[in-house]
Amino acid sequence: MPPLYFRTSGHLLVCQGPNCQARGSALLHKALWNHLERQSLAYYKKGGSLRLTESGCLGSCSFGPSLCVYRRRESGLQEAWYAAVDFPLAARIAQAVHEGTELPAEHQYGPEQQPALSP
C-alpha cells in the first residue's frame, strides 16, 4: 500500500543554511511551525492545507532569513521567493497560500519580480 497522500495548497520552505541561521531562521521556522499548528493551517490538521519544511541554502545567503513557496495555480505551478523574512511576513505568506489569495509583495524577489537570467 502506498503512503497516504495529503493534497495541499502550497509548500513553504525556510532556509536553515548557516547564514540564515545566523539571522534567526531556526527561530523563524519554529515560530511558523507553532503558528501553523495553533491556527490549524498545517496539512494534517482538519481544514489545514500547508506544508512547511526546513531547507538547505536557497542561494540568497546575504539576505536571509530566506523563504520560498510553491503552490498550484490555474495557470500552473507558482513559485515565490522572499528575503529578510520575519515572523509577521511569514505568517502573512502562509495565510495567503492557505486562502489562495495574492502573495505579499514585500521582500519578494525572483521570477515574478525580475526577468530570469539566461542560462
Ligand code: FES
Ligand atoms: S544560507 Fe540561507 S540562503 Fe544561503
